[in-house]
Amino acid sequence: MKLGKIIDEGIPALSGFLLAAIVTLTFLQNVFRECFNSGMNWSDEVSQFCLSWLALFGSIWVTKNNQHLVTGLKLQRKLNRWQICLIDGLMELVIAGSALVVAYRSAIFAFTAMGADSLSLPWLKMGYVYIALPLFMLAVAYYCFKSFLKNWASIVKN
Numbered sequence: 001m002k003l004g005k006i007i008d009e010g011i012p013a014l015s016g017f018l019l020a021a022i023v024t025l026t027f028l029q030n031v032f033r034e035c036f037n038s039g040m041n042w043s044d045e046v047s048q049f050c051l052s053w054l055a056l057f058g059s060i061w062v063t064k065n066n067q068h069l070v071t072g073l074k075l076q077r078k079l080n081r082w083q084i085c086l087i088d089g090l091m092e093l094v095i096a097g098s099a100l101v102v103a104y105r106s107a108i109f110a111f112t113a114m115g116a117d118s119l120s121l122p123w124l125k126m127g128y129v130y131i132a133l134p135l136f137m138l139a140v141a142y143y144c145f146k147s148f149l150k151n152w153a154s155i156v157k158n
Contacts, residue, residue, distance in 0.1 A: 007064060011057050018057070021050050025040075025043040025047045029047075042121050045120045046121075063140045063144060066147055082154075082155060085152075092151065095141075096142075096144035100138075106130065107134035110127050110131040113125070115127075
């Protein structure tokens with residue numbers, strides 16, 4: 001199965017699951033707090049992780065579908081197709097480079113955090129939670145670089 005197909009089908013499903021988990025955990029936390037005068041300590045932390053991962057999945061989704069950068073409409077009216085491809089391609093290259101730097105630095109942080117336990121889930125090492133960020137940033141860099149190559153091919157063709 002191709003990576004693109006996995007992302008096309010997997011990201012919306014995982015995003016829906018994460019959103020349902022956030023809503024369910026928050027609802028249950030409120031029910032336990034109001035009805036039983038006790039809370040679930042771990043649900044707030046899990047909800048925060050789910051929200052972070054949901055935002056990261058969204059960043060991959062919009063990058064893959066090339067909806068993260070749009071040259072302004074006023075600028076598009078003044079420039080020809082070649083110039084727009086050049087500007088968009090350079091922006092994609094800068095974003096890909098930035099995403100690679102973030103992936104590298106966050107990987108170092110994640111591996112450093114492998115010894116730290118979660119506050120409310122002592123069996124969970126925080127490094128396993130944080131390792132998601134470099135993986136997501138690698139996906140963003142991949143799609144930005146792919147878009148850059150598409151823009152570059154368009155420039156060379158014209």
